[in-house]
Amino acid sequence: MVKRSLLSIVLAVLLVTGLSPAGLEAAGPGAAAGGGPADVEALAAEAASALSRRLYKAAAERMEAMLARDPSLAPRVAPLLAYAYERNGERERGLKLLAGSRKARYALARAAITGAPLRLDGLEREVARTGLFFVDVGLASGVSGMGLESAVRRKALERALKDAFLSLVAEPGKKELSRFNDNILSSADSYYLSHYIFSTGEGRGFFRFAVVVFIDMGALTDTLESYGMIKARRKSTLQVGLLTRKGSDRLRKMLLSSLRSAGFNAVDMGAGALNPETMKTKGSIVVEISESPRVAGTVLGSNFKSIECVVEFAVVNGNNGVVITRLKGSHSLVHLNEEAGKEAAVKLAYEKVADTLRATLSDIGKRMGEEIASGALPPIELSVADSVEIFSNIYKSYAEEPFASVRLVNNSEREIRGVKVTLMVKDYMDFPSERLIERMAPGQKRTVELTAVFNNRVLELTENTLLQSEIVVTYYDGAESRSVTAALPIHVYEKHALVWDDKAKIASFITPRDPVVSTFASMAVREYNFPYINQALVKARAVFEALGVLGVTYIADPTPYATVSSDTTIVDHVQYPRETLERKGGDCDDLVSLFGAALESLGIKVMPVDAPSHLFIMFDTSIPEHLEGEFGFPPDMYVVHDGTIWVPFETTLVGSSFLLAWEKGVENYGKWGGEAAFVDPRKAWKKYLPATLPPAEFKGEVSKAAIEKVFGGELEELRRRRVRRLAARYLDLGEKGLAQAVIVYGENGLVDDALALARKLDASGALTPDTANNIGNVHFLKGDYEKALGYYRMAREKDATDPGILVNMARAYLKLGDRERAREVFAEAMAMDAGVKEKYLKVYVELGQ
Structure with missing residues (x-):
């Protein structure tokens, strides 16, 4: 009898009881450590070891192999794999892996990667910032059952909370460490969001657990600020106005709450058209919001409706109304109720682009915030047109044919030289495209058309995808090097579109x-x-x-x-x-x-x-x-x-x-x-x-x-159709016409048809030398060499000056086995025409001469 190890029994208990708080995603067989083949668990152990040593690329490779062997492991592997991608500089790849799932564990990982605020069922508060921590926990083998579950959770949380503390307080002194242990560690549950076991190990007298822990970094930061351990965060002074240009108020209110939670100085401007001259937008950024939900039709004649929605955000410089950048998101779904379906489509389309929008606003604030807040205009101003569409099947054409454009304005009173515009789409271009403008006069406006050398990874997109490209304009303002950046949404249709x-x-x-x-x-x-x-x-x-x-x-x-x-x-x-x-x-x-x-x-x-x-x-x-x-x-x-x-x-x-x-x-x-x-x-x-x-x-x-x-028979039918038409032109031209038709049939391999015509000619009793010779050729092709020889003799009698007839006779004699007679006749032909030997060299060789 094979005994189960103590570790496997413990894991069974953990998987049944779960490790997550009420309202959050419960751990299950597909999410916790057990249940896979031995090689999958070996890969998990290798990935855990690599993560502990911060070897993120190696860890990612092991986790990719786990998913390749067993895709059902995604709830356990995907959040941590996305984190490894992000730590290895492949943030977008990590987010793509997490896209589409509404599970709490995926949402926590997304928030940890993007820094976006998060609200989950079962949590009364909104989490301003989420942290993901990977920790090792060792426990004595004497602990079991629910006690083991509680011990894993407690030790993993303490370890993760300490890592979180050290990530915020770089070099804590004795006072800071003492306060952390006394005041923060003692109330660790205040910062706890969720955790799950990624892999396990068993040694002599102990269990080893590799655990993923999610920490409320926003709450921890607030606590550390209140104790004076870190400087208080400066709230953004750049005002961000939100204006609904098209659609209902729901999207504006959703975005308003999100931006304020993330520390933005966001204000509600209501609905209408933007007019910098009449609105108080100077010194601010304005986000124009448009939503377009629509019913695209019904599904297979049922009452279910196919609903599509596109949301668009135009980020505008409030000082002059120039669009800095545009972002788009879209979503399609099927719903029984039209209004509820539209509301859901708007929300899901927004969620696809929300992280990028917050990151874009943050980037604009860092690069241009002081300038915009002061009401000034940058020396070189960059604005983008609407989002563009490209088709991946013709991706090579965009290397020569412009597919997008940007607008540049020299707002200064001096000439600016060496203005370089680059466009890059991460992962789908191997190098940026580039345009150089040697000089821009004061006040000059310039439209720059953009091309792009996409790589064939665009063909790997299996569905229509919205990519964010980065446009960077660099230039010298006097001796100072300056740059301005904007995002251009590119809607890429998959390769069959x-x-x-x-x-x-x-x-x-x-x-x-x-x-x-x-x-x-x-x-x-x-x-x-x-x-x-x-x-x-x-x-x-x-x-x-x-x-x-x-x-x-x-x-x-x-x-x-x-x-x-x-x-x-x-x-x-x-x-x-x-x-x-x-x-x-x-x-x-x-x-x-x-x-x-x-x-x-x-x-x-x-x-x-x-x-x-x-x-x-x-x-x-x-x-x-x-x-x-x-x-x-x-x-x-x-x-x-x-x-x-x-x-x-x-x-x-x-x-x-x-x-x-x-x-x-x-x-x-x-x-x-x-x-x-x-x-x-x-x-x-x-x-x-x-x-x-x-x-x-x-x-x-x-x-x-x-x-x-x-x-079968098609080629023969095509041949007959062709030859009959070719021969038909000669059939009404008397004996010479019939003779030519015999040649046409014979040359095209239709020997029986050629013989049928030959018999008609023969029956006329008045054969010319050429006709008699050609009838002989038809019989030769048919394999009747005696008859062929007879017609050749007849042709010879009618025309004794044609050496070609003698050559044909020699060929017939050869087929009949009379080599000596064949040599004699061929010799006559050569005597008649010295060129016969060269022209009919094959026959000459066959005669053995």
Whole structure:
């Protein structure tokens, strides 16, 4: 029988009883230390050890591994992992990890990271500032049950409170330490918010607990100030006025309470439009507040309503009404009650941007507070426009095409030189973009357009995300270096989002260099060798039918292309070709992108065709218009573009025959050709380069045998259609015409058809030398060498001066095994024309000469 360790029994007790006060999140199996596999607990122990030594990067790596092994550990790991990120300089990454959860433990960690005030259920007071502390606690093994729970809580709180004290009082003397022990430690519960066990260990005669403790740092700071241990905090003297420009009063009152709790000198300006000339805004910052909750529709025909809300805060210099920066937050939810849903959406949208807004106001106060409070204007004033939108699938285009702008004003009476404007989006740009203005005259206003070289991490965003960029303007005011900073909200649409304001954007989804697509295309065409029709047709047919074999189908979009292509307010969803392959389905734009990328990877040019309500494609055969006869298909089956023959094609018929999709493409072109717009990827790629996708491989299997098993006979049908049209031009031209038709059929491998025509010629009894020779060639191709030789002799009798007939006779003799006669005839041909040997060198070698 396997005995449970004393530690595991103790942990079971702790997990059942919980460790949090009433009203706060209770500890449970997913949040406390036990319950995971041995390797997860080993990682937890390593993370705890790293945290104790302040090795935050190493600790984060261990905790990331824990979540990778068991995502259900998130309530236990995520708050501490976010803290480790923040301590390692990755604050935004930590906040992103905590986003979306309303659990108390997550809220406490967020407040600890941001410094924002916090109110939780079960606490009567608002917590002005929260501290997160990670402590080790050792207890003798003789303690058990509820006694152990109480001892862990008491020792962890004392240790954390001491750490909190030392973080505020850098070098306490005996007097300060004595007062801490006597007056603060004795009332430790006054500063306690919550705690939970992160990991455990067991030694000889003791238990070891790694505990996360949340401390009310605001209350502790107030106490230390009252004892004179630290200097009293200076309240902000810069006034922040709050003005509702659009919406109800609820958001303004919410923000007013929050800012006052955080120490801001916030005042309520009511509702209306800002007018610095009539309002008393001089010497202050004004935050204009707008909220726009709306019902976007109902959910699947039910009574539940889809509610969206955008909140916006414009931070304005009250001295002149210039917008310093703008911040935006948005949230969507489903609710049965419209008014309650709108109120919740406003609150949640506000919470997404509240921390950033407080940090922005604090930063403005530090950099510009004295200047604004005095009523003065800065030498160089920076203002930003509204928040901007970018689409991550065309992220490369923003390196060349400006997507935002800022406004600069020289408020001084002197020329200012060397004004540099930089823009940076942390994590999504590897280096800031930069614009330099050599000089700005007194009073000059200048609009500066901004570009950005985003990295491909923007493609990792799985949902639309609001990012805050930092714009910094540096300049010299005389010999003094000065700077001004502003935040520009950038709404980033995830990689599948597309607005069809410029149809050329589809080129960013045509990814011929994606190894997934190029491998698939190469695999589809590699076994095909069919010289009787244009090779672009052969390859396009192989790719199209390979998609059918793989099970790729057309799936109609809930919002059809006809709607989204004509309404630029609607954001469409477009898949990358590799995703359409993997998901085995897509709508018209998805299939056009996939088919186009595959053909482009094979060197075949394509052009998406934007009809008024549909998107199809056409591909280039590379056959010049004047060589139409080489193509062989009727004019109503192709389009001439830029001097070459192109094939219109309907990709939504994937799974059907290639010929049917071709005919439908021709029909589409006939219907919309006059109104259609062509997208040339080679031109579009100059602006909308395809995204650089993560490394991946094509995991499917495609073969000629699999394609022909399902779509057999198509190439033969295409060949017959082509050859019949080519031959038809000669059938009414008498014997010479029929003779030429025999050649057409023979050269294209349709020997039986060639023989049928040859018999008609033979029956006429008046064969020319050329006709007799060509009929002989047809029989040769068919393998009937005796008949071939007979017709060659007939041609020889009619024309004894043609050395080519003698060469054909030599070839027939060789096939019949009469090498000597073959040599004799070939020698006659060489005697007749010295160039025969070189021209027919292969026959010469076969004769052994």
